[in-house]
Amino acid sequence: MAIPMPATRPVVATPKAQRGPAFLSRLDELGRELWQDKLGTLGFAVIVALLLMAIFAPLIAPYDPAAQSVISRLKPPAWLPKGSWEHILGTDHLGRDVLSRVIYGARASLLVGVVVVLAAGTFGVVLGLWAGFKGGRTDSVIMRIVDVQVAFPGLLLILLVISVIGPSMTTMIIVLAITNWMVYARVVRGIVLSVRQMPYVEAAEMIGCRTSRVIFRHILPNLISPLLTLGILEFTNIVLAEAALSFLGLGVQPPATSWGLDVANGRDYIFVAWWLITFPGMSIAITVLAVNLFASWVRVTTDPQEREKRFAYQRAKAAARRGRKAGAGPASQNQGGRS
């Protein structure tokens, strides 16, 4: 057995121009893979639709969400007796159009939810990684800070900060991020502690990887699925927390609106006018469901083993379907796979 060892000279790098189309074709491939997962596609479509709705709210909404009209207050949705097509989802106690408010409400709710989850998540993940990776005293100190802040009532802190600085969208986002990062730190630290013991992490250190590469290349990918799940659960929490703050007058300031604020406001009318609370509530639910469906696809896609399993399963299903259509012959004879 002759073993010609490869030369140690670095080969000339491929020109950067070639990477552009490669990136596009990868995106195309991912798109096709997503299309195979109907629920994931649905989730993705709903997310895109919600984002478009939030961005183009002034073009879509039939009314100004803040325009009041006492004559037409508490009108039910169009399909109920006394309802009219002028206000498809009815009106609230001040005669404001519920549909318009739902469309505009998406802006504040999505913005606050997404930004707070990202900000708190980033901060929590960084601290959790640091604590878990360093261990020892660093770990103890960081986790005690987490404990202290978990024990401290979040709402009290929020009230203090907002009453000093004054309510605004930015303040609310910062304050919610400050009071919600701890759960990420705890989860991440736990996972890092266990992954750090894996032989492949030791292997990475043994071949001479720098610490940053070990963390980002070998440890961080293991956090994707728990963080996705956690982030989505937190998103709901944040939307509701935003509602609570807005209800107290410390969050979104009228005439602006948000789903949470409408849910909170409609609470008093729940027995007379169920639509006030139902439609914004449903919007929150649909958003969370869509994010969940899409995230479930992302989770599988980022795990090579799960991804191959899904691929094989879909192939087998497609083959069986074609076998039934052909009417004769066992499904296993079908060799044509999907691209």
Add this chain to the structure above:
Amino acid sequence: MLNAVPAASPAPPLLSVQGLDVTYETGAQGFWGRPRAFKALEDISFDLRPGETLGLVGESGSGKTTTGRAVLRRIKASAGKIVFQGKDITNVSGEQLRKLRRNMQLVFQDPYASLNPRMRVIDIVAEPLLVHGLIRHVDEARDRITELLRVVGLPADAHDRFPHAFSGGQRQRIGIARALALQPEFIVADEPVSALDVSVRAQVVNLMQDLQKELGLSYLFIAHDLSVVRHISHRVAILYAGRMVEVAERDELYDHPIHPYTEALLSAVPVPDPRTQRQRKRIVYGGEIPDLVNPPPGCRFSTRCPLATAQCKQEAPKLTERSPGHLVACWNR
């Protein structure tokens, strides 16, 4: 089967370990508590010549893995000296230690856990080249990796597949390819075949031997399987409870063991002939392995040794040369 040739080169040793101690700190009591010391290795000394395989044998907890990790500077030595290629590397750290990794590599015991499940084979094998700046992008190394994979006996289409698509033996080959990527001179093989099927074991061991012949590698081969060690090693060292009890050329050690512990260990190796096997007598000693947090002052085997005397309990025996190249630590033999 015994085709390993004893390397009798008088060249200076590639690796020289002198009086190595490793102390683990265990269970600090509370936030301000003082950690207790656990002496995992005490006074380990050996040389490794270029192109030589030193087999390291011992029972669980005897310090085999710790020795391998300490030599690679993965675990801090609390005393002693490690000299590699004529340079004292005992206290090297940071970037220098990272550079050192180019010349010393590790093959892991568990082929299932030692490969990152989220990386393709090519990414795993090319990573050492990447982190040492020999290539800038994995694709540059494609040909080189193909060659490496061929050398370790993997199919050429293994590149873009993930580790879970391979069997244990194949995964171990990927691990070996990763260790070879930087063309190191010294490889610590930490029980590389103990997690594999017996049928695959021979293949991997033979592969390692072939690579040694072609590339002039030196191995520190850690194992608890005495037959495998006999097959691959030129010299064998026996560890017991963190101390070295006997070192000798392979055949010398297997044919003429001196230390009572080595004798007992060798008597436990089954012989592939039922009649001979039935007539053999296994030596079994009672007693307990000493607690390494509070080790006895004398010989660590004295708690189980049939020959133990008052001297054994008081004073630890040093490794002394009995015949050329055959060192034993025992007062009574």
